[in-house]
Amino acid sequence: MPREDGLPPGTLVMLILHVLTGGPRHGYAIAQRIHTLSREELSVEEGSLYPALQKLLLKGWVKASPAISETGRAIREYRLTPSGRRQLERECANYRRMGAAIDAVLDTA
Amino acid sequence: MMILGEWLRRIWYLVNRRRFEAALHEEMEAHRARLGQPARFGNTLRLREESRDVWGWTWLDALVRDFRFAARGLRRTPVYTVVVIGSLALGLALTTVMVSVVNAYLIRSLPYPAADRLYHVRYAPPGPWEPRGMTGLDWTSVEDVIEFPIASLGESFYLADGRYTVALRGLRVTRGFADGLGVSVAVGRRLLGEDFLPGSERVALIGHSLWRDRFGSDPGAIGRAIRVEAESRPGSPESFRIVGVIAPGFYYGRDSRTAVEILVPNTDPVRTYMVRLRAEVPPAIAARRLTEAARRAATSPIPSDWTGVQLESVRDRWVGGLRPILFGVTLAVSLVLVIVCANVTVLMLLRSMRRQREVAVRLALGSDWWHIARMLLTETLLICTTALGVGVAIATVALRTLAPLIEKQLGRQAPDPSGIEIGTTVLVVVGGVSLLLAVALSVLPLTSWGRTRTNALQQDVRIASEGRSMRRLRSALVAFEIAGSLVLLVGCGLMIRSVMTMLHTDFGFDAEGLTTSRIMLRARNYPNPAAYRLLYERFIRQVSDGLGSRIVFSSWPPFVPPPTHLIERDEGTAVGAGFIAVSAGYFSTFRISLGQGREFTAEEASAEATVAVVSETLAARLWPAGDAIGRRVRDVEQTPGGSTAGPWRTVVGIARDVRQTYDDADRSDFYIAKTPDGRFGTFYARTSRPASPLFDQLQRAAGDIDRDAVINPPRPVADDDQTRVETRFLTRMLTTFAASASVLAMLGVYGVTAYAVQQRHKEIAIRIALGASDRAVMRLFLREGVQLLGFGTVLGLIGATAFSRVLSAHIVGVQNSQASTWVTASALLLSAGFATVFWAARRADVGNPASALNAG
Numbered sequence: 001m002p003r004e005d006g007l008p009p010g011t012l013v014m015l016i017l018h019v020l021t022g023g024p025r026h027g028y029a030i031a032q033r034i035h036t037l038s039r040e041e042l043s044v045e046e047g048s049l050y051p052a053l054q055k056l057l058l059k060g061w062v063k064a065s066p067a068i069s070e071t072g073r074a075i076r077e078y079r080l081t082p083s084g085r086r087q088l089e090r091e092c093a094n095y096r097r098m099g100a101a102i103d104a105v106l107d108t109a
Numbered sequence: 110m111m112i113l114g115e116w117l118r119r120i121w122y123l124v125n126r127r128r129f130e131a132a133l134h135e136e137m138e139a140h141r142a143r144l145g146q147p148a149r150f151g152n153t154l155r156l157r158e159e160s161r162d163v164w165g166w167t168w169l170d171a172l173v174r175d176f177r178f179a180a181r182g183l184r185r186t187p188v189y190t191v192v193v194i195g196s197l198a199l200g201l202a203l204t205t206v207m208v209s210v211v212n213a214y215l216i217r218s219l220p221y222p223a224a225d226r227l228y229h230v231r232y233a234p235p236g237p238w239e240p241r242g243m244t245g246l247d248w249t250s251v252e253d254v255i256e257f258p259i260a261s262l263g264e265s266f267y268l269a270d271g272r273y274t275v276a277l278r279g280l281r282v283t284r285g286f287a288d289g290l291g292v293s294v295a296v297g298r299r300l301l302g303e304d305f306l307p308g309s310e311r312v313a314l315i316g317h318s319l320w321r322d323r324f325g326s327d328p329g330a331i332g333r334a335i336r337v338e339a340e341s342r343p344g345s346p347e348s349f350r351i352v353g354v355i356a357p358g359f360y361y362g363r364d365s366r367t368a369v370e371i372l373v374p375n376t377d378p379v380r381t382y383m384v385r386l387r388a389e390v391p392p393a394i395a396a397r398r399l400t401e402a403a404r405r406a407a408t409s410p411i412p413s414d415w416t417g418v419q420l421e422s423v424r425d426r427w428v429g430g431l432r433p434i435l436f437g438v439t440l441a442v443s444l445v446l447v448i449v450c451a452n453v454t455v456l457m458l459l460r461s462m463r464r465q466r467e468v469a470v471r472l473a474l475g476s477d478w479w480h481i482a483r484m485l486l487t488e489t490l491l492i493c494t495t496a497l498g499v500g501v502a503i504a505t506v507a508l509r510t511l512a513p514l515i516e517k518q519l520g521r522q523a524p525d526p527s528g529i530e531i532g533t534t535v536l537v538v539v540g541g542v543s544l545l546l547a548v549a550l551s552v553l554p555l556t557s558w559g560r561t562r563t564n565a566l567q568q569d570v571r572i573a574s575e576g577r578s579m580r581r582l583r584s585a586l587v588a589f590e591i592a593g594s595l596v597l598l599v600g601c602g603l604m605i606r607s608v609m610t611m612l613h614t615d616f617g618f619d620a621e622g623l624t625t626s627r628i629m630l631r632a633r634n635y636p637n638p639a640a641y642r643l644l645y646e647r648f649i650r651q652v653s654d655g656l657g658s659r660i661v662f663s664s665w666p667p668f669v670p671p672p673t674h675l676i677e678r679d680e681g682t683a684v685g686a687g688f689i690a691v692s693a694g695y696f697s698t699f700r701i702s703l704g705q706g707r708e709f710t711a712e713e714a715s716a717e718a719t720v721a722v723v724s725e726t727l728a729a730r731l732w733p734a735g736d737a738i739g740r741r742v743r744d745v746e747q748t749p750g751g752s753t754a755g756p757w758r759t760v761v762g763i764a765r766d767v768r769q770t771y772d773d774a775d776r777s778d779f780y781i782a783k784t785p786d787g788r789f790g791t792f793y794a795r796t797s798r799p800a801s802p803l804f805d806q807l808q809r810a811a812g813d814i815d816r817d818a819v820i821n822p823p824r825p826v827a828d829d830d831q832t833r834v835e836t837r838f839l840t841r842m843l844t845t846f847a848a849s850a851s852v853l854a855m856l857g858v859y860g861v862t863a864y865a866v867q868q869r870h871k872e873i874a875i876r877i878a879l880g881a882s883d884r885a886v887m888r889l890f891l892r893e894g895v896q897l898l899g900f901g902t903v904l905g906l907i908g909a910t911a912f913s914r915v916l917s918a919h920i921v922g923v924q925n926s927q928a929s930t931w932v933t934a935s936a937l938l939l940s941a942g943f944a945t946v947f948w949a950a951r952r953a954d955v956g957n958p959a960s961a962l963n964a965g
Contacts, residue, residue: 028140046144047151050137054163058122060114066132073139076132 012052014095017061017080017088024079026067027053053078061087122164133160172487179488189460193453194496196853197546200449201500203846205531205539206508207442210515211435212538213529214428221423222291226256226386228395228420232403240415242408244378248285251402254395257289259383261361266337266371267631267819268323273808276629276819277319277337278368280361281375289385290361292372296320297331297353304352304374313349316370317357330354337371343633349373383423392420434839437916441597441846448593448850450546451586452857454553457489458583459864461554468558481558486551493547497540505531515838553582580865584897587861590854591901591942592908597847598934599909603916604840606930617767617776619700620667620830624800626807626823627791634817638786644814645784646715649692651810652794660794661698662785664690668829670769675745676723676779678731679757686727686777687769688744692784696722696764698795706738706762709782717783721758727777728763737763744779755781793826800824851938854901855945862894862949878959887950894946901942902935909934 019025019033031046056062061084067077080088122129134157141150150156161167183190221227233239248258266279286292287300295317304312313335315324324330330351338346349371361369386395400417468481512529628648635641645662653659665671671687693711696703704725713720721742728737737760744755758781766776796803804822811818827833866873873886909931 027136028143031140045151046140046149047137047153047156048159050133050156051159051163054133054160058115058118058163060118069139069143071139071143073135073142074132075136075139 010091011095012048013056014088014091016049016052016056016078017084017091020062020078020080020084021088024065024077026069026075026077028069028075030078056084059087060084119164119166123166123169126166130157130161133157175484175487176491178484179491182488183491186460189456190492192856193456193492194499196449196856197453197493197496197543198499198503199849200446201497201539201543202503202507203442203849204446204542205501205504205535206511207439208538209504209508209529209531209535211439212532212535214435221289223385223388224424225422226388226390227259227289227423228384228386228392229423229426230382230384230399231419231421234416234419240403240407240409240411242406243380243403245408246381246402246406248381248402250405251395251398254387254390254398255384256387257285257385258283258381259286259289259385260375260379260381261286262341262375262377262379265340265629265819267340267817268335268337269817270336273812274817274819276340276821277370278316279337279339279371279373280369281373281377281379283375283379283381285381285385287374289383292359293356294353295356296328297351299353300372300374305376307376311347311349312352312374314353314355314372315351316355316359316368316372318368319370320354335371338631340631343631384420392422396420437600437839438842440912440915441600441843444593444597445846445850445853446542448590448853450550451590451593452853454550455583455586455590455857455860457550457554458586459860461485461558462864465558482551482555485555486547489547489551493543493550497543501531501536501539583861584900587854587857588897588901588904590850590857591898591938592905594847594850594854595902595905595934595938596908596912597843597850598938599905599931600912600916601840601843601847602930602934603913604836604843607836607840614768614771616667617701617765618667620827622795622797623699623793623826624796624803624823625666625791625793625826625829626804627789627821628811629819629821630788630815631817632788634815635788641788642715642784642786644818645692645786645790646711647814648811649784649792651813652807655806655810656794656796656798658795659694659698660792661695662692662790662792663695664783664785664791666791666829667699667767667826668769670773671778674779675747675752676727676731676777677743677745677754679741682731683745684727684730684777685775686724686744686779687775688746688779688781690781690783690785693782695780696762698793700795701767702765704763704765706760708762708764709780711784713782714784717781719756719758720761720782722762722764722780723760724764724766724776724778726766726775727779728760730777742779744781794823851941854938855941858894858897858942858945859949861897862890862946863952865893866890866950866952874959890950891946894950895943898939898942898946902939905938906931906935 015034016030019030019037022033025033027049031049053062053064056078057064061081062078063081064076064078067075069075137150137153137156141147141153144150232243248255261280261282264279264281266277268275268277280286282292282300284300284302284305287305292299292314294314297314300312300314303309315330315335320326320330331353333351334348335351336346336348338344355369355372359369384395384399386392396418399420403418404411471481508529508531515529628645630641630644635644649660649662665687671689673685674688675683676686677683691709691714693709693714695701696708703722706722708722709718709720712718723731723737723742729735731737731742732740740760741757742760743757746753746755764778764780767778768776798806800823804820807820807823811820876886877883
């Protein structure tokens with residue numbers, strides 16, 4: 001994702017996967033959820049969600065099914081697949097390990 | 110598994126793209142609509158493109174776009190497109206035909222499995238001597254190098270159930286033959302191991318043509334009995350049960366071109382003349398092992414200078430004679446293709462000049478070089494693919510009519526049931542060639558754009574583009590085309606000359622109008638030689654009366670060097686000469702004139718009188734004083750057992766020299782008088798009667814005397830002149846090539862001159878306005894054109910020297926020192942070129958110079 005303003009590279013995918021653990025959601029809801037959960041800290045250019053979702057679809061980490069939005073428009077709902085769940089675990093573990101390592105460096109210096 | 114799933118999803122996406130993209134678009138719009146500030150969503154168009162990129166099909170879109178763009182561009186210039194595709198298609202069609210022929214004859218193997226491991230076995234150099242006892246050679250001792258000893262005995266089987274007795278070409282074959290040559294069947298079963306055991310049921314395979322003609326292709330023929338009488342076992346008819354029909358296309362013979370009509374297992378000891386080596390065994394090793402085995406098996410003392418057993422590749426012998434002719438054709442086709450390419454390149458260069466402004470605009474708008482290169486490559490690819498399709502289509506249609514003709518001209522069927530066809534190999538080769546062409550053709554126009562800068566926009570590109578180096582390049586290409594055409598023209602001229610030489614070669618006899626056939630008799634009907642002779646004499650009388658011209662027998666056919674005997678004159682001097690036994694009237698029927706003396710009478714031939722006719726050369730060698738008539742002479746035949754001398758004869762006539770081949774060096778021939786007295790007789794008649802009624806007449810005449818006599822279908826003697834047939838074929842091919850190459854070269858000359866005229870339109874107008882005459886302007890272009898032609902001709906003459914050297918090395922009668930051919934070819938090309946330049950230069954007529962200047 002080249003334009004994940006304010007997000008460390010690669011984390012958008014992880015965030016989307018995490019948000020979807022709470023159940024199927026459509027694009028707008030995913031964006032809202034990330035926004036809320038980050039205590040409005042992470043302000044993503046919301047459209048960049050869609051290229052990321054295409055990647056998740058291609059990798060088979062999420063599945064899309066047609067749905068109708070609250071405003072009555074045809075949209076798609078995304079659901080986490082078992083392989084998506086495994087991917088999330090891998091990414092989280094990676095992220096935590098990296099974070100701990102960076103913290104360690106910052107603490108000692 | 111992951112990757113596979115990903116690819117399946119990708120393809121699913123590609124198939125349902127429109128739906129996917131519409132859904133995404135809708136989804137994004139819905140999202141954006143709900144945002145208080147839609148700007149927070151980002152650029153929708155960009156985001157949609159990024160989403161599409163994820164699926165990874167963007168390159169396909171780009172490709173389709175490029176092709177569409179190229180197709181549109183080509184449609185806008187229909188004349189250019191048609192000319193370029195047309196000439197490339199022509200070149201590729203020629204290439205396809207040539208590759209199919211070469212593939213059929215040279216590349217694809219013989220119709221036997223592992224044909225590259227098949228070798229002819231020669232126990233001694235060609236000649237009378239061969240070690241005895243080779244039938245007892247112990248093949249098990251060489252099992253580790255020889256996979257199958259392949260042996261067969263040719264046999265004529267007489268089938269007498271029809272109106273006339275017919276002879277079937279048959280083979281008695283060993284098990285090694287059936288396995289090693291992989292004799293396959295169209296119907297029924299193959300020969301099996303048990304068929305070769307002594308005492309087993311007698312079975313046979315029949316040929317495809319026999320099955321078709323005698324049994325109406327009825328599958329019920331399998332299991333039926335066929336009753337025949339073998340040539341070698343007269344009086345004891347044999348009955349075989351038909352177990353299978355040999356697959357069509359199975360050939361076997363001295364050079365693998367004789368169709369087999371009946372094939373039966375052989376269990377008798379027989380000499381093996383062919384082997385299939387085991388895989389990876391070098392023929393030299395196999396030959397050494399066979400030599401050792403032959404030494405052990407030999408029952409006669411082996412001379413010290415014995416060279417041992419020699420192996421000769423079956424394939425080499427099969428294609429050996431065709432290689433030079435196919436090589437010549439391949440060379441010519443390649444040259445035509447190169448000329449086509451040069452021509453197309455010139456046209457493309459001219460087109461790229463015109464598009465320089467477009468390229469400049471593209472560069473100015475930020476397009477990179479790679480993109481422009483891709484655009485050009487797509488265009489050439491489109492041209493080449495279309496040309497390939499058209500070319501292969503032309504070749505397919507052409508081959509349908511050409512294939513039988515080519516086979517006839519080359520004198521042998523293509524060694525495979527499918528014959529000359531456009532198969533996978535051919536398509537791969539030709540496809541590869543057109544791909545290479547596409548790349549090669551893109552290079553030059555691309556370099557011509559290399560110096561295009563955006564500032565070209567500010568200038569009048571049509572004048573500015575005409576760089577000196579580009580003009581030189583174009584001229585060089587056209588000069589090259591002229592050179593190539595000249596090479597082909599000279600080659601074609603040399604071939605025509607050689608055919609003319611052949612047509613005028615005096616063979617000493619007149620082959621035109623001579624027909625030959627063969628009569629075969631069955632031994633059981635004839636107790637002694639005199640009985641045979643009686644039949645031949647009755648046959649001669651009967652047929653000669655019916656035809657109105659005499660038929661004559663000869664022991665040796667024309668165009669083949671006869672066996673050499675030593676000829677002794679009474680004083681004890683001996684020289685070698687060809688030995689031929691002929692019946693009465695031979696010399697007059699063959700139109701061999703007699704310088705002195707007379708020819709043999711019917712009585713002399715019948716009684717084998719002790720008379721002889723000698724050729725002029727032989728007479729001069731034996732009696733230099735010129736007093737040959739009435740002298741005593743005899744022939745001595747040398748055999749492995751010693752020499753046998755014939756009776757002393759009296760020379761009664763001196764015949765003109767006869768050549769057997771175009772380069773026959775020794776024209777010493779010795780004729781004796783003899784009506785045949787054996788089972789076979791080859792006879793000749795000078796008649797204009799068509800083959801079919803003649804055949805009927807001959808069969809009737811023979812059948813009246815002996816119902817069992819077999820007559821072969823008559824055929825023209827001139828057909829036996831294989832050298833001439835091949836040369837004529839090559840001449841026709843080269844003429845076609847030279848003509849198309851010349852037309853293409855002229856097209857190139859015209860294009861370049863016409864373009865130059867167009868480019869310098871303004872300059873011409875200025876010159877005329879300043880007082881130059883039309884003639885002076887014309888001269889300007891003529892001079893350039895003539896320079897081009899001159900340069901091309903010089904280049905062509907150099908190339909033609911090399912080409913004619915190749916031709917003269919391979920083809921009889923071609924001499925590369927025929928100055929008149931060179932002059933004629935050059936003059937022909939130069940005058941055509943000059944006319945073309947003149948025609949193109951006439952466009953320099955600008956009319957009113959003022960309006961021409963204003964129009965620009």
